[in-house]
Structures are given as structure tokens and as C-alpha cells.
Amino acid sequence: MNQPSKNRKQEDLLKRPFRFLVNWRVFPRYELISYVLMYASVPMLAYGIQTYTTDVIRIIILTVLTMYSGFFAALIWNDITDVDIDAVVHPNRPITRGKISSKKFFAIALIFSAMTFIFAFLVSIWCLMVVGMAALFVTFHNKFLKKTIKIPAYSEIFTPIQWVVVAIFGFVAIWAVIPQATDLALTLPLLGTISTNGSEVQNMILLVLFTYFADNAHDLPEGIHDVEGDRKLGVKTYATSFGIKNAAFISFLMFLISGILGILLFIQTILSFVFLIPFICIWIYILHWSYKLVKADKRDMKELGTLVGRKGFDYFLISYNLIFLDILLQLINHHFNIL
Numbered sequence: 001m002n003q004p005s006k007n008r009k010q011e012d013l014l015k016r017p018f019r020f021l022v023n024w025r026v027f028p029r030y031e032l033i034s035y036v037l038m039y040a041s042v043p044m045l046a047y048g049i050q051t052y053t054t055d056v057i058r059i060i061i062l063t064v065l066t067m068y069s070g071f072f073a074a075l076i077w078n079d080i081t082d083v084d085i086d087a088v089v090h091p092n093r094p095i096t097r098g099k100i101s102s103k104k105f106f107a108i109a110l111i112f113s114a115m116t117f118i119f120a121f122l123v124s125i126w127c128l129m130v131v132g133m134a135a136l137f138v139t140f141h142n143k144f145l146k147k148t149i150k151i152p153a154y155s156e157i158f159t160p161i162q163w164v165v166v167a168i169f170g171f172v173a174i175w176a177v178i179p180q181a182t183d184l185a186l187t188l189p190l191l192g193t194i195s196t197n198g199s200e201v202q203n204m205i206l207l208v209l210f211t212y213f214a215d216n217a218h219d220l221p222e223g224i225h226d227v228e229g230d231r232k233l234g235v236k237t238y239a240t241s242f243g244i245k246n247a248a249f250i251s252f253l254m255f256l257i258s259g260i261l262g263i264l265l266f267i268q269t270i271l272s273f274v275f276l277i278p279f280i281c282i283w284i285y286i287l288h289w290s291y292k293l294v295k296a297d298k299r300d301m302k303e304l305g306t307l308v309g310r311k312g313f314d315y316f317l318i319s320y321n322l323i324f325l326d327i328l329l330q331l332i333n334h335h336f337n338i339l
Contacts, residue, residue, distance in 0.1 A: 034317040039067040041324035042170025042207070046200065048180065048270055049330050059123055059173050066119035067166055070131060073112035074138060074162050080105055120169075124176040125191045127169060134165040152241035155230070156223055160215040163316075167207040171200070203269050210261040214319065217254035218312025220247050221293055224305035244301050245294075252290040255312065259283035262319055275326040279319060286315040 043060050080102055113135065120127040138161070151157075172194065174180065179195035187193040223230065223237040224244045231240045238247035262283065266276040286308075293301065293308045 031317065034321050035068060035071060036064055037324040038317060038320035039064040039166060039170070041320050041327065042167060043173050044170075044327045044331075045203070045207070045269060045271075045323060046171040046174035046180075047178065049327070049334050051335075052331070053178075055178055056174075059177055062119050062123045063170055063173055066116055066123065066127070066131065067169065069112050069115040069119060070134075070165070073109055073116055073135075076105055076109040076112065077138065080109065123173045126172050126176040126194050129191060130165065130169050130172055134162065138162055150236060152236055153238045154236040156216060156219050156237045159219055160212045163215045164208050164211050167204065167211045171196075171204040171207075175200070203265075206261060206265045206268060210258055210265055210319070211316075213254045213258035213261060214312075214316040217251050217258055217290070218309050218316060220251035220254070220309075221290075221305035221307075221312065222309035223247060224293075225302045225309065227302070244298065244305075248290075248293045248296075248301065248305075251308075251312075252287070252294050255283075255286055255290045255315075259287070265323075270330070271323060271326050272330060274329070275322040279322050282315050282318055286312055 040060050040063065043056075043063050047056055116131055116135070117128060120131040137158075175196045176192070176194045180200065181197035182195045183197035184201065185193055185195040220238050223239045224247055227237070227239040227244055229235075230237050238250055242250070259280070262279055263276065265271065266273065266279065289308050289311050293304050296304050
């Protein structure tokens with residue numbers, strides 16, 4: 001075998017893991033880009049409209065890398081722990097169709113998890129603690145709790161915590177490294193000091209609540225689609241606990257609450273009213289689709305649930321992207337006095 005052939009084979013081997021990660025699930029390109037904007041938006045919101053130093057830019061980049069690594073790690077762990085559910089409702093997932101073994105997928109999950117911890121540590125010890133606590137909860141939740149705890153809707157009540165970490169991490173990163181105020185300060189052994197003020201804590205809580213309700217609202221319609229597999233394996237979702245009609249109505253209420261919280265976020269924070277209008281438009285759009293799910297016949301709800309779940313997740317992502325674009329344009333104006 002000549003040298004060029006060997007090189008080509010080696011290149012193919014190197015490309016296979018990347019090809020697998022790209023094709024393992026269907027990720028629209030806009031979604032992969034949206035995650036970058038989403039993860040960057042939180043530290044930007046926490047820092048405010050002022051001159052960006054190299055430290056701020058470093059924090060933003062490391063936040064994106066931490067959250068992106070954690071995103072893939074969480075999805076892979078979910079595929080590993082939910083393989084019995086996926087065999088019923090998602091037979092095309094990589095493990096269930098034999099594309100990859102659980103052992104190999106476990107190794108990939110460990111790599112992404114290690115990257116998450118390393119990037120978080122490079123931001124601050126406080127951030128490492130945040131992802132460490134989140135990882136412990138997600139591990140026990142996915143592996144044990146959601147299949148054993150019999151509290152009604154337990155699984156979907158706690159699943160959004162994985163996304164809530166995004167809202168917390170960015171604020172903690174700024175508070176720990178470049179605090180904007182010292183009205184409130186907390187010092188712990190080994191972790192050092194984290195400083196902020198009451199209004200910033202309020203802003204973080206608003207973003208956390210918006211994240212929780214917006215993400216949970218889109219989870220419920222997908223739970224309607226997966227109701228048979230979840231019920232068979234004893235997973236407590238809103239659909240398995242209260243029925244698919246009630247789950248659809250609860251989802252509608254959550255979309256409603258998330259929109260109100262989103263409007264308050266624009267009013268209470270540095271965000272401008274320019275992007276509040278498109279936010280309200282996409283909120284009304286998803287409320288329309290969610291209401292259609294509430295009024296649909298039971299025989300149509302599973303298929304429609306998948307569609308509403310997808311649109312609801314887009315609403316969730318786009319809302320964060322609007323926050324990013326709002327702050328970015330304000331920063332451009334701040335530096336160049338365009339307006």
C-alpha cells in the first residue's frame with residue numbers, strides 16, 4: 001500500500017468521530033449557531049453596556065465552550081440512560097439502531113464532560129462548582145430518579161434544570177471574575193469571593209424563571225408524543241401523570257407565563273424595547289400553536305405534539321438570540337455612537 005493511500009485512510013479515521021457527532025442527531029445549522037449566541041448572551045447581559053476588556057471577552061468565550069461541551073455531554077448521557085425508552089419511541093437514536101455501542105458512547109460522554117469541567121475551571125472555581133452540582137443532579141436524575149420517584153410529573157418538573165444552568169453560569173462567571181458591584185458578597189473557603197447587588201440577582205432570577213418555563217413548555221408536547229414509552233417504563237411526565245389533554249393545557253400555561261417573564265426581563269434589565277416587539281411576536285406565534293394542541297383531537301395530539309415541541313424549542317432559542325442581538329447592537333452604538 002502506498003503512502004498516499006495510508007494517509008487517506010488515516011484522514012478517514014479522524015473524520016469518522018466528527019461525522020458521527022454531526023450526524024448523530026439532526027441539528028439544523030441555525031440551531032447550532034443559536035447555541036453560541038445563547039451561551040454568549042448571559043455573561044453579556046450580566047456585564048452590561050460598557051467597554052469590553054480582554055478578561056470579559058475571555059469569560060464569554062470560555063462560557064460558550066463550557067456550555068457547548070456540557071450540551072453535548074448531557075445529550076449523550078441522556079441517550080445512554082434512556083436507551084430502553086428510545087427503543088420504543090425513538091428507534092432511530094444511535095444506540096437503539098446499533099450505530100454505536102453504549103460503551104463507546106460512554107467514552108465520548110466522558111470526553112465532553114471533562115471538557116466542560118476544564119473550561120468551567122478556567123473561568124472560576126465558582127463556575128466549576130455550578131457545573132459540578134448540575135452534573136451530579138443530571139446524572140442521578142437521568143440514571144435513577146426519573147424512573148424510580150413516583151411524584152406526578154417528576155421527570156419533566158426537573159428536566160429544565162439542565163438549561164437553567166445556562167442562565168446561572170453566565171451571571172456567576174461575571175460576578176466571580178469581574179464583579180460590577182459589591183453590595184452583596186459571599187466568601188467561601190477555596191471558592192473565594194463572589195460579589196453583586198440585589199438588582200442583578202433579580203435579573204438572574206427573571207432569566208432563570210423564563211428559561212425554566214420556556215423550556216418546560218416545549219418539553220410537555222414532546223412528552224405527549226413519547227407518552228407510550230414513558231408510561232411503559234414508569235417515567236412520570238405530565239402526560240403520563242395527568243393525561244395528554246391536561247399536559248397540553250399545562251404547556252399552554254407555561255408558554256403564557258414564559259412570555260410574561262420575557263417581557264419583564266426586557267423591562268427590568270439593560271435590554272431595549274427594539275427587540276421586545278419581535279419577542280412578543282414569536283410569543284404570540286407559539287401561543288397560537290400551543291392552543292391548537294390544546295384543542296386538537298386526542299388521535300392527532302401525538303403528531304402535533306412533536307411539531308409544537310419543535311416550534312416551542314425554536315421560540316426558546318430565538319428569545320435568547322434576541323437578547324444577544326439586542327446587547328450587541330447596544331455595544332456597537334456605545335463604542336461608535338451610531339445613534
